[in-house]
Amino acid sequence: xxxxxxxxxxxxxxxxxxxxxxxxxxxxxxxxxxxxxxxxxxxxxxxxxxxxxxxxxxxxxxxxxxxxxxxxxxxxxxxxxxxxxxxxxxxxxxxxxxxxxxxxxxxxxxxxxxxxxxxxxxxxxxxxxxxxxxxxxxxxxxxxxxxxxxxxxxxxxxxxxxxxxxxxxxxxxxxxxxxxxxxxxxxxxxxxxxxxxxxxxxxxxxxxxxxxxxxxxxxxxxxxxxxxxxxxxxxxxxxxxxxxxxxxxxxxxxxxxxxxxxxxxxxxxxxxxxxxxxxxxxxxxxxxxxxxxxxxxxxxxxxxxxxxxxxxxxxxxxxxxxxxxxxxxxxxxxxxxxxxxxxxxxxxxxxxxxxxxxxxxxxxxxxxxxxxxxxxxxxxxxxxxxxxxxxxxxxxxxxxxxxxxxxxxxxxxxxxxxxxxxxxxxxxxxxxxxxxxxxxxxxxxxxxxxxxxxxxxxxxxxxxxxxxxxxxxxxxxxxxxxx
Ligand SMILES: Cc1ncc(COP(=O)(O)O)c(C=O)c1O
Numbered sequence: 001x002x003x004x005x006x007x008x009x010x011x012x013x014x015x016x017x018x019x020x021x022x023x024x025x026x027x028x029x030x031x032x033x034x035x036x037x038x039x040x041x042x043x044x045x046x047x048x049x050x051x052x053x054x055x056x057x058x059x060x061x062x063x064x065x066x067x068x069x070x071x072x073x074x075x076x077x078x079x080x081x082x083x084x085x086x087x088x089x090x091x092x093x094x095x096x097x098x099x100x101x102x103x104x105x106x107x108x109x110x111x112x113x114x115x116x117x118x119x120x121x122x123x124x125x126x127x128x129x130x131x132x133x134x135x136x137x138x139x140x141x142x143x144x145x146x147x148x149x150x151x152x153x154x155x156x157x158x159x160x161x162x163x164x165x166x167x168x169x170x171x172x173x174x175x176x177x178x179x180x181x182x183x184x185x186x187x188x189x190x191x192x193x194x195x196x197x198x199x200x201x202x203x204x205x206x207x208x209x210x211x212x213x214x215x216x217x218x219x220x221x222x223x224x225x226x227x228x229x230x231x232x233x234x235x236x237x238x239x240x241x242x243x244x245x246x247x248x249x250x251x252x253x254x255x256x257x258x259x260x261x262x263x264x265x266x267x268x269x270x271x272x273x274x275x276x277x278x279x280x281x282x283x284x285x286x287x288x289x290x291x292x293x294x295x296x297x298x299x300x301x302x303x304x305x306x307x308x309x310x311x312x313x314x315x316x317x318x319x320x321x322x323x324x325x326x327x328x329x330x331x332x333x334x335x336x337x338x339x340x341x342x343x344x345x346x347x348x349x350x351x352x353x354x355x356x357x358x359x360x361x362x363x364x365x366x367x368x369x370x371x372x373x374x375x376x377x378x379x380x381x382x383x384x385x386x387x388x389x390x391x392x393x394x395x396x397x398x399x400x401x402x403x404x405x406x407x408x409x410x411x412x413x414x415x416x417x418x419x420x421x422x423x424x425x426x427x428x429x430x431x432x433x434x435x436x437x438x439x440x441x442x443x444x445x446x447x448x449x450x451x452x453x454x455x456x457x458x459x460x461x462x463x464x465x466x467x468x469x470x471x472x473x474x475x476x477x478x479x480x481x482x483x
Contacts (some may be wrong), residue, residue: 021465028339036336036464039328042066044462053401053470057460058205058232058374058408063258064324064461071259071317083312084284093312100319101302104265107322108249110241116273118266118305119315123231124151126250126266129305130197130227131155133276138163140195143186143224145178145211146171146412147204152229153412155199164195171416175365176207183215190223195275198224202233206413207364208341208374208458210237213244220245225272231255235460236337236373238330247272257321257461260314266305273301282307328461337373337459340468344375344457347472353382353480360475363417363454373459376408376417378451379475381483389453392478399474404456406437418451420444 025033040048043064047054054062081089083097097119104117120126131154136142142159144152146168156166169183178200190196198219203210210233216226228246230239235256241249249267254260268276281289281296285304289296298304325333349366351359363376379387389405396403407414415425424447428435444452457471 017466017469020469024339024343024465028342030335031339031465032332032336033465040462040464043324047462051400053399053467054462055401055403055457055459055467055471057235057463058255058456058458059404060261061235061255061258061460062462063321067257067259067317067320067324070320074316074320075313080313082309084309096316096319097310097312100315103319103322105267107326108239108241108267109243110267114245114270115241116268116270116302118268118302119310120250120264120266120306121262122254122264123149123229123250123252124264126248126264127151127155127227127229129266130248130250130276131158132279133305134158134197134225135195135275135277136162136164136197137195139191140164140197141189141191142166142197142199143169144199145169145183145201146416147176147178147206147209147211148199148201148410148412149205149229149231150409150411152199152201152227155197155227159197168412171209171413173416173419174362176204176209176363176413176417177370178211180212184218187215187219187222187224192223196224197227199227199229201229201231202239203230203237203372203374204364204410204413205232205374206408206410206417206456207376208371209364210370210372216244216246220247225275232374233372236330236334238334241267245269253318253321257325259321260311260317263311263314263318270301276305278304284308284310325461333461337461337463338368340459340463340465341371341373341375342368343465344459344468344472347468348375348377348475351472351475351479355382357382357384359478363413373463374456375458376454376456378454379478381478382480383482385483386450387478387483389451389455392455395477396474399470401471401474403471404458406453408456414452414454417454420452 025031043066044062078092079089080093081087083090083094101117105112105115120129136159142156142164159166167186169186170179171177172179187198200211202213216228219226225247227248230249230251233239234251247269252264278298281298284306285299287297287299345366348360353359359379360377361380365371378389379392381387393405427443428440441452
């Protein structure tokens with residue numbers, strides 16, 4: 001047995017754990033420990049059964065036991081067929097999918113006459129739909145923030161290929177928030193009559209920073225269509241589309257409730273949707289297409305964007321997942337996650353070696369204001385030398401702790417967090433041959449860039465105090481350890 005499992009410090013008999021829990025509950029009185037433990041025992045018991053500390057909710061959420069039970073019961077009890085016909089089996093699948101579509105809009109408080117919900121494979125699939133269909137051309141612009149997932153960065157390739165210009169608003173260390181002055185200067189440069197697209201994440205998957213949702217209306221008033229990446233925000237925050245009105249919202253459902261994987265959504269404003277021009281047609285997207293007539297007509301609305309057969313057996317599990325989140329309450333989830341995040345940041349920030357040197361350097365805010373439950377950092381030895389994130393990851397895995405390391409598919413935030421400059425990076429991208437991540441790290445080390453990756457821990461619906469307590473205990477094992 002893994003020794004880390006047998007010495008699980010969350011055991012009720014551990015006096016240090018109990019003292020820490022009491023102090024935590026005094027500091028965070030809104031945290032309902034009894035309710036969290038009941039939810040954990042009822043729905044996420046497999047974590048404790050295997051002594052697993054799961055700290056990668058920004059990578060993927062965890063599913064509740066009841067979601068699986070309900071979905072299996074639904075599959076066992078029905079006959080579902082391909083939705084593209086009129087048989088009873090087909091109707092049953094179509095009716096379910098349409099019902100889920102309505103539930104998705106209702107969950108985000110999006111009026112059906114204002115928004116359409118388009119099922120995609122994941123958030124990246126939704127982003128690709130926007131990127132390939134947005135009518136970029138010469139004179140048009142794509143503005144985005146340094147802090148973005150690669151699937152948002154990737155849209156720049158569609159923009160450039162069609163002659164549009166691309167510009168980035170930088171983030172500022174140490175909190176890694178957007179340089180608002182630079183952003184507003186870019187947004188004020190909207191070209192009248194042109195297509196201007198602005199993309200940013202509601203919450204950073206790198207630093208946990210929450211960016212200002214007020215930028216949506218400001219950018220729109222200046223002439224921009226706004227694409228909001230809600231993939232990292234939606235799992236622990238309420239996104240109310242009756243209050244905020246982005247043109248496009250993208251997300252992946254597995255990040256919110258773990259199961260099913262393979263389904264995401266593009267929630268698009270009905271008034272902006274007609275702007276999008278699909279570059280092809282596919283089964284399911286057309287009313288009619290002809291070989292000899294060499295033509296086709298696209299469907300109206302969502303159907304024009306859902307290529308082929310939708311995932312009709314798994315889409316109903318989205319409604320089950322949304323109902324699970326609603327039964328716990330997204331505001332309750334948010335409050336619990338932020339209490340645990342606050343304690344985690346305080347405890348990690350207070351860890352110092354015997355010589356007084358700090359163990360942890362955070363990338364992002366070292367407090368809980370305007371941030372979510374994603375905390376990114378590196379560990380340093382008493383002489384200030386970095387512990388390679390791969391070493392930390394290996395030790396965490398040994399202790400049965402799942403976390404994420406590297407750059408988290410968010411190179412812009414990482415480059416600015418680690419002080420990598422345009423000159424540093426120019427070296428890497430002028431080559432003929434493909435470069436591996438290992439080679440990249442080697443080149444950066446050669447340029448005296450100590451860190452090119454970091455450690456990320458993130459909390460979610462299944463997290464409890466024992467998880468963060470165990471992680472802090474794990475971090476302590478690096479105290480006074482020389483690199
Ligand atoms: C902020 C953000 N956007 C987009 C994505 C892409 O999501 P997916 O891999 O599900 O397409 C992620 C995934 O981590 C993310 O964190």
